[in-house]
Amino acid sequence: MTQTAQIAHIDQYLQTLLEVPRFRDYGPNGLQVEGKPEIHKIVSGVTASLDLIDAAIAAGADAILVHHGLFWRGQDGRITGWMKQRLQRLLQHDINLFAYHLPLDAHAELGNNAQLGRLLGWEADARFGEQDLGFAGPLPAPASLDEFSAQLRQRLGREVLAVPGDGRALRRVAWCTGGAQGFFEAAIAAGADVFVTGEISEPQAHYAAETGVAYVAAGHHATERYGVQALGARLAQDFPGLRQQFIDLPNPA
Template sequence: MAVSRLDLDAYLSNLLKVDQFNDYCPNGLQIEGSLTIERIVTGVTASQRLIDEAIAHNAQAILVHHGYFWKGENQAIAGIKRSRIATLLEHDINLFAYHLPLDAHETLGNNVQLANELGWNISGNLPKSLALYGRVDGMETGATLQRKLSEALDYDVQHIGEQNDEIETVAWCTGAAQDELERAIDAGVDAFVSGEISERTVHLALESGVHYFAAGHHATERGGVRALGAHLAQQFNVDVQFIDLPIPV
């Protein structure tokens, strides 16, 4: 079966409520390719490696969380950016990218998918934030939660805090959301989980007593695009292949 580029673009824009977000990049179709799409490759980031995988799979579309044309970057189509875009155009491959809309989606989003993977109970969002908060499944300590995150995400999770402290409540936001720790502190949760960590994050965690878990930017953001791809495969009866290309951050 196949879906048209126009229908897929419209469906995803509506499903992910793209118009509700003021993002750092355009959400939706970023590079136009074939009008007819029979095979889609999904991944976290539209790197050259992922593009090469899409070519190998004879895909007409790539769907990612991290695409191109970020605010503040050099706008020139040169160097690595030129090479990536030239490859997509040469092979008539569409590039669809969804950043904040895919973090926030109530069933397919990165944050919800992380909770599902760990069995956390969601209470809601932290104030003025995409971050979610809730309760862990049962009782955890710093050590057991670090281990469960590492096993679930296949990533060496960093933990800031006492290993034997009990953890009942947790807030989380995937990717580079370490500065949401301040909102987690204000909310009074026991722990905060994100993808990345910064030098300032360590001090905030230690001085506040809120445990911090850095679980990997890539590792925490595989869930959304993988779930979205599975949804599209069922919705349109097209071939969707998730390609995982792990990186150490």
């Protein structure tokens, strides 16, 4: 007989594992939408989009685990349009939705930054930025920006946007997945030769030119696919009988 996990047990387990209470975040972390009390199968994905919810329904999921949930600071609170569609689907099918934002970015083993570093062969020896979200460490070998960018393209399976600095050999990398362009100055202060995140805004191109530190925007979705996979695998490991499946829905951003 397939074993089940109670939602309260999973919620408490993840709150403790990810040290949720210590983070100041932009939305609620944990169980965002309550569904059936027992979970046989959990589907993980980056964002609680309608497409992911429908894919989870088709996969027979009792719960969905995401990095980007439904509720964010500044929303007006009305359940209309896309919000109504997503909530309606979850409630109709009695599916739980768990979401972990900054706690999943920051976790030293399972987090987005840790897992991106693992994928690319980077080992962090320092943390930087707000709430110590950013990671920094030496590259395995010095590289040019072209060589470095080629490695990112190959490992992530997408184009990246690379803004050159002063042409120095890259020896030290700082990284923070997703929309962390505001961390560039902290990365420079941390001694990086190159900073990697998901997105770029207009000021960062000037900072790169003026400070000599290269900047690479490798995609918000592309850099944040890995933490939720590692977290889903850990759940399946620590809750015997719980089935888990990662569903990746391509996103150009």
